[in-house]
Amino acid sequence: MDKNSTPPFGGRGAKLEVCLTPALLPLYNVEEYIVVIIDIFRATSSICYGIDNGAAAIIPVSQVEECAAYREKGADYLLAAERNGEVVTGFDFGNSPFAYTAEKVAGKTVVLTTTNGTHALHLSRSAKRVVIGSFLNLTALCNWLKTQQGNILLVCAGWKNNFNLEDTLFAGAVVEQLKAGSVKLDDPAIAANDLYQSGKDDLSGYLKKTSHGERLKKLGIEEDVAFCLNVDISTAIPVLEGEKLVALKDI
Amino acid sequence: MDKNSTPPFGGRGAKLEVCLTPALLPLYNVEEYIVVIIDIFRATSSICYGIDNGAAAIIPVSQVEECAAYREKGADYLLAAERNGEVVTGFDFGNSPFAYTAEKVAGKTVVLTTTNGTHALHLSRSAKRVVIGSFLNLTALCNWLKTQQGNILLVCAGWKNNFNLEDTLFAGAVVEQLKAGSVKLDDPAIAANDLYQSGKDDLSGYLKKTSHGERLKKLGIEEDVAFCLNVDISTAIPVLEGEKLVALKDI
Numbered sequence: 001m002d003k004n005s006t007p008p009f010g011g012r013g014a015k016l017e018v019c020l021t022p023a024l025l026p027l028y029n030v031e032e033y034i035v036v037i038i039d040i041f042r043a044t045s046s047i048c049y050g051i052d053n054g055a056a057a058i059i060p061v062s063q064v065e066e067c068a069a070y071r072e073k074g075a076d077y078l079l080a081a082e083r084n085g086e087v088v089t090g091f092d093f094g095n096s097p098f099a100y101t102a103e104k105v106a107g108k109t110v111v112l113t114t115t116n117g118t119h120a121l122h123l124s125r126s127a128k129r130v131v132i133g134s135f136l137n138l139t140a141l142c143n144w145l146k147t148q149q150g151n152i153l154l155v156c157a158g159w160k161n162n163f164n165l166e167d168t169l170f171a172g173a174v175v176e177q178l179k180a181g182s183v184k185l186d187d188p189a190i191a192a193n194d195l196y197q198s199g200k201d202d203l204s205g206y207l208k209k210t211s212h213g214e215r216l217k218k219l220g221i222e223e224d225v226a227f228c229l230n231v232d233i234s235t236a237i238p239v240l241e242g243e244k245l246v247a248l249k250d251i
Numbered sequence: 252m253d254k255n256s257t258p259p260f261g262g263r264g265a266k267l268e269v270c271l272t273p274a275l276l277p278l279y280n281v282e283e284y285i286v287v288i289i290d291i292f293r294a295t296s297s298i299c300y301g302i303d304n305g306a307a308a309i310i311p312v313s314q315v316e317e318c319a320a321y322r323e324k325g326a327d328y329l330l331a332a333e334r335n336g337e338v339v340t341g342f343d344f345g346n347s348p349f350a351y352t353a354e355k356v357a358g359k360t361v362v363l364t365t366t367n368g369t370h371a372l373h374l375s376r377s378a379k380r381v382v383i384g385s386f387l388n389l390t391a392l393c394n395w396l397k398t399q400q401g402n403i404l405l406v407c408a409g410w411k412n413n414f415n416l417e418d419t420l421f422a423g424a425v426v427e428q429l430k431a432g433s434v435k436l437d438d439p440a441i442a443a444n445d446l447y448q449s450g451k452d453d454l455s456g457y458l459k460k461t462s463h464g465e466r467l468k469k470l471g472i473e474e475d476v477a478f479c480l481n482v483d484i485s486t487a488i489p490v491l492e493g494e495k496l497v498a499l500k501d502i
Binding site: 023027159160168191 | 271272274275278410411412413414415416419437438439441442445446448449460461
């Protein structure tokens with residue numbers, strides 16, 4: 001079938017579902033979905049920003065040790081490691097989006113391990129396709145998703161395997177753009193969209209009341225948090241190819 | 252310390268948290284909480300109604316076979332078994348609240364197994380105390396919880412280990428009555444409360460859009476669903492004592 005003649009997302013009653021935490025991923029057959037990974041504060045925001053700024057690739061790894069092993073590959077590799085919201089000693093940088101500027105990452109490969117984001121990503125590897133979402137690339141992501149057939153699963157990285165508000169709010173923002181006609185939402189997608197309605201007029205104010213916002217404030221990264229809530233400053237869509245996240249070409 | 256001199260809930264910055272599905276219970280040390288089990292459609296609504304109508308006890312069991320084993324104990328035991336929303340063949344009744352009238356259950360012991368509710372209950376057994384919540388006993392439950400010290404965990408039974416809207420909405424209704432001053436809400440509690448704000452003016456209308464509401468409609472139990480959304484028609488609080496749910500005495 002010619003690509004242009006295939007129905008867009010929702011054309012055949014496709015499912016749009018939200019997995020609220022990685023702990024619930026075993027309830028889904030990820031093979032049946034295009035998966036969007038969401039870790040707003042700050043992994044997927046930084047990944048989008050880094051790819052937009054010309055990083056050749058970003059390699060997500062689970063363990064700090066795996067990350068460190070890339071050190072010997074030379075200066076084209078930058079090592080990013082964070083645990084519990086802080087840069088691991090001896091690494092080039094962590095999760096702050098301000099580390100992913102063009103000056104630092106253009107042409108480089110970043111090897112990244114974070115608390116929650118890479119965990120969700122690794123659990124989703126068998127999906128039809130794995131892409132990365134954040135407020136930075138929200139509309140570009142949704143416009144691409146609208147052209148896809150089949151089911152979509154929005155996977156919230158959450159916090160230590162539990163639910164968090166910021167990832168769910170973003171999932172709700174995606175639902176807002178994709179819900180229409182025959183698209184089938186599950187209960188988590190309905191809830192995420194309703195939470196987005198509650199918070200959309202003041203994302204920053206809304207998220208200030210969360211436990212995570214409080215925790216990030218203590219870490220002195222309010223500027224990072226504010227940056228991660230910039231909507232549509234990028235059109236890059238990072239996609240998983242083998243072990244690497246690279247810029248999606250077929251937008 | 253005299254009971255009357257102890258601070259009420261929240262007096263020492265107690266935690267009020269929401270576990271969105273039984274699959275997330277391993278993330279909590281349930282030993283540290285008073286747990287409220289929530290399975291709005293229909294197990295915990297029926298349990299509240301049955302205890303209010305004079306059932307001597309309700310025994311939750313995990314397996315249909317365990318339930319059937321009570322048959323030989325005689326006429327004082329009523330056997331209730333439901334799977335996937337339907338009464339199991341050969342049992343006295345299932346999960347419909349209309350089976351739990353005074354005429355049927357007064358003085359009897361009901362042995363109950365359901366899809367989701369008893370699962371959540373069994374996983375929560377090691378809590379400080381396990382009580383049962385539904386819209387039927389909402390305010391009575393909250394008034395009692397306000398007199399308690401320590402942390403409270405609202406456990407949503409969900410649907411097949413995943414999130415559902417009706418249980419979360421009820422959790423949000425409890426948060427609405429208990430949030431105050433120094434009470435610490437986690438992100439799921441904040442989200443549940445915001446969803447309750449979205450739905451509180453028309454619970455029935457709000458829940459009609461859920462996948463579960465649609466499913467229950469197909470089973471022809473809209474009357475049950477409507478009944479389960481009656482707010483404050485009961486003051487009974489079922490509490491787990493050993494293997495049995497009985498009426499809480501120290502209200």
